Amino acid sequence: MVAVKAHQAQAFLKSPDPRYSAYLIFGGDAGLVSERAAGIAKAIAANDTPPGEIVRLDEIDIEADPDKLSVELLTIPMFGGRKIVRVETSRRVTTNMLKPLLDGHALAGVLIVEAGNLKKDDALRLAFEKAPNAAAVACYADDGRDLDAVISDVLQPLRLTITPGARQMLVSRLGADRVMSRGEIEKLALYAQGQGQITEDDVEAVVGDAAELTIDRIVNASALGDGAAAVTELQRALHAGESAQGIINAVQRHFTRLHRLRAAVDGGKSIEQTIGEMRPPIHFKQKDALAAQLRTWRAEALDAALAGIATAARAARVSSALEDLLVERLVLTLSRLARPAR
The missing domain is CATH 3.40.50.300 (P-loop containing nucleotide triphosphate hydrolases)
Structure with a gap:
């Protein structure tokens, strides 16, 4: 009791x-x-x-x-x-x-x-x-002190230290979800294993901004037809305070880029060449996911996707009270569109 x-x-x-x-x-x-x-x-x-x-x-x-x-x-x-x-x-x-x-x-x-x-x-x-x-x-979302404790909990058994500047940068890039934060810290520890101390350069190389990473996961899951993962990541983002309209805008930017890349592939270029010629170039960790999406989506499906995204964006601007529902429906619709093209 x-x-x-x-x-x-x-x-x-x-x-x-x-x-x-x-x-x-x-x-x-x-x-x-x-x-x-x-x-x-x-x-x-x-x-x-x-x-x-x-x-x-x-x-x-x-x-x-x-x-x-x-x-x-x-x-x-x-x-x-x-x-x-x-x-x-x-x-x-x-x-x-x-x-x-x-x-x-x-x-x-x-x-x-x-x-x-x-x-x-x-x-x-x-x-x-x-x-x-x-x-x-x-249990409530981690603050800086909680994240400091998680960082120490992961690094100490591995005999890794971290510079004050790197610790501060790492805390600023971690989100409010404990499991996701621990996963990012463990990834950083694996990257730095054997060097003794983690620096700001290590954090910069391995750990992205939490909000950007979450939105990337929403976009990629939707584009690869994984509706369940897309909705899970979406709920994390909304709970962390991300704007539904901001997420819709990110989805729109990604699918507009995907449409442009698909046109280049349809014009005779290989997927690898198309991705390699992107400016600015994308991070190497993103290349495999983008290549898989280009193999998944055809131009007609991308046309339908962009039309649906535009409709959702307009509806969210008109009725902000429904924007969370609208973005969830959008990612599920995109996931369904991705499946038949496989």
Whole structure:
């Protein structure tokens, strides 16, 4: 029966209290929520004798067997070691499903629920805050101090140091999503492995601006027909404060360039030659993705894509209240257009 503030979350989850058998980890930073849920699951499993078993259930599992969650949590393992069950809230995993587990039973296992932003009066949050065996743990986007800690957490075990200037540059380029930030730091550490110290030149070479990187991922996923990835990256960008109209503009610029490059290929140039002649030249890391897109898209499909983008841009300017919905619909439409051309 506890509500853990965001600044207390890391310390609270590092040493799980045996009084609690249910945890709600919630907040707008999906990466941080996931990382902390994974961390407490591992800590609980390690503290059990014999070690506990971590089980992840998704919406498909629950849809196939609505009783699976309660069975996993209420069944006493034959050979000891509790089940630690991780789930995310969804249309199947709801307050109505979870509340009876908090109210009516002593759980044999441990329940860890991951959720997005929840208001103070949200029914699920209140259920965990009031239940005697449960804790609700708030997780909010990383600030500079949090990112400093993540940088040290990644670099110290590898015996890597980082200059003050490089650290400052790195923090400025990382976004609010913990998992994405950790991934960028790990990529930088791999790049600098063996040289002892990371410099500003290393950061410049490896880590792009977080907002630009996220928008690039939206654009590339859409252009390669991966609608699910495009929507995931889009939600990250919108949550981080990116403008829907700005994202539409970036998509429009990319597809206009793709149309121009496709015309050059249709005129007889190879894809490699066309990309090599681009001015200004693109980064080598982008070349493979762009080549794949040129192999995917034909001129007629690009004409349709540009028409759809223009329509979405006009609609977003007229009705800013709907711009988030419009940009999501746009990236899904582009993803569908990409598939038949493959």
